[in-house]
Amino acid sequence: MKPNDLPSTPWVLARRAARMNPSVIREILKVTERPGITSFAGGLPSPTTFPVAEFAAASAQVLHDDGAAALQYAASEGFGPLRERIAAMLPWPVDPAQVLVTTGSQQGLDLVAKVLLDPGSRVLVETPTYLGALQAFAPMEPEVVPVANDEHGVLASDLEAKASGARFLYLLPNFQNPTGRTMSAARRDELSQAAQRAGVPIVEDNPYGDLWFDQPPPAPLTARNPQGCIYLGSFSKVLAPGLRLGFLVAPPALYPKLLQAKQAADLHSPSFNQRMAHAVLQGDFLDRHVPRIRALYRSQRDAMLAALQREMAGLGVEWNKPDGGMFLWARLPRGLSALDLLPKAVDRGVAFVPGAAFYAGDAPDADALRTLRLSFVTATVPQIDAGIVALAAVIREARRP
Known part of the structure; x- marks a missing residue:
């Protein structure tokens, strides 16, 4: 035949x-x-x-010092010293045990969707919002509800009006994709308080926060309510996107389920890349x-x-x-x-x-x-x-x- x-x-x-x-x-x-x-x-x-030269040196160093471990399977949580470094870089107290290294922050969005969304679940998003987040949420078949904004960010009054049954509010407060706008400190305070009153967790995505021109952006919303937020970060914009390294910080009660979703997705992010990134991040490089x-x-x-x-x-x-x-x-x-x-x-x-x-x-x-x-x-x-x-x-x- x-x-x-x-x-x-x-x-x-x-x-x-x-x-x-x-x-x-x-x-x-x-x-x-x-x-x-x-x-x-x-x-x-x-x-x-x-930083090509720095990664060339880091590659040689990692392979020389611990090549077998760098090329082996590893813990799903991520390389321990890198998780410690990430926790130390964040502007509020974070236990490294709350840090999960992801294969780019895009994977963080996918894990959040898998763990928190059912068909028909309500998700609140900015207007407009990051296209990649909409793609990550869509397979879980949620009801995606846009929340009104002005030049200072999401309107707390509209959040409260649409909060009923919402699993979370997704936003990018710093130099947002696609608009480039930054949420003011006053709006962050107002929005954080409104979200807590309404019982709506926040998924805060911050891939661009280090790329400020005149002054740093205000403190993250997660710093205002760590137990009610998931924080997503990325090395794509300050190191290189080809590493596919990001991270999330989750409350202890939620972390185990996100870890299980990570294990099912890809076992762990590349061990070699994590160790190289950790080597490059030593000292005052950033x-x-x-x-x-x-x-x-x-x-x-x-x-x-x-x-x-x-x-x-x-x-x-x-x-x-x-x-x-x-x-x-x-x-x-x-x-x-x-x-x-x-x-x-x-x-x-x-x-x-x-x-x-x-x-x-x-x-x-x-x-x-x-x-x-x-x-x-x-x-x-x-x-x-x-x-x-x-x-x-x-x-x-x-x-x-």
């Missing part, structure tokens, strides 16, 4: 598989691989910030390294702001000024759609992410369709200038009757 004569296998997909969708950003990144495209689309850190990242990203943000001010004059485009991170949020004039504009922009050699992908719920409204996310950290200043010129030309052409 030839292979083509074999009967087809009747694969039946689980119901949750129907809730899995491709990342809009990953699909757009395929387009940006074309030669000549200036990409403001990806949330990728600048590769010029990767104190020397991270300020260089901040200076680079600030110069690129300033270049994009200047180009927008220059090229978008009179076009009715609005944008914000992020105090850190990697993203800037813009809004087109009424009547235009970022989704419709994207293919025309790509034809002119520039790409961005339409903002509609970051809104939870049903079809995005007209205001959401006008929004777009611009990442300023992987393009050079000349590329930023040329890309904004091209984007302005596309908008100008779209506004013509």
Whole structure:
């Protein structure tokens, strides 16, 4: 019998598989691989910030000193000395036993979803919110409810109005993806108190908090109520995303179930990578390294702001000024759609992410369709200038009757 004569296998997909969708950003990144495209689309850190020499030295050191253990299976909780280092880095008292090393902070979102969500469970999210979180939650079939925001962050009054039955509130208070906004200290106090009154735990995602430009962001919400929060962090933005190393900090009562979910997912995050990261983090490395990242990203943000001010004059485009991170949020004039504009922009050699992908719920409204996310950290200043010129030309052409 030839292979083509074999009967087809009747694969039946689980119901949750129907809730899995491709990342809009990953699909757009395929387009940006074309030669000549200036990409403001990806949330990728600048590769010029990767400490390659330090990791080369750390790799040799780890293999020389303890190569067998580094290449062996290891504890699911993570490499003990790295967990201790993470706990010491956090701005509130943390027991290393509460730290779980994850395969990127994205895995932390997946573990939280598996442990805390049932079909129909209510999850509260910012408006807009991180697309990767929506993807992580979706297979668990929750009811995702957007909570209103202003420039200072989530509105406590709307949180309380929607709190009934909510399993948790998910948010990124520092240099948020996609908007770049930062939640004020006063709003953090207000929101933390409102969440405690309403009995809503908080899942606080903080991959960008070290990337501030002028001053550090306020203390985490988790520091205000450690027993009512899960805190997610990442080494992708300050070391390198290819390590796939993140972490979560969980209350002792919740930690064992998150650990069991981790064991079922991948046994443990790469032992070798954990040991290399620990070796690189010794001493004052981050104190020397991270300020260089901040200076680079600030110069690129300033270049994009200047180009927008220059090229978008009179076009009715609005944008914000992020105090850190990697993203800037813009809004087109009424009547235009970022989704419709994207293919025309790509034809002119520039790409961005339409903002509609970051809104939870049903079809995005007209205001959401006008929004777009611009990442300023992987393009050079000349590329930023040329890309904004091209984007302005596309908008100008779209506004013509």
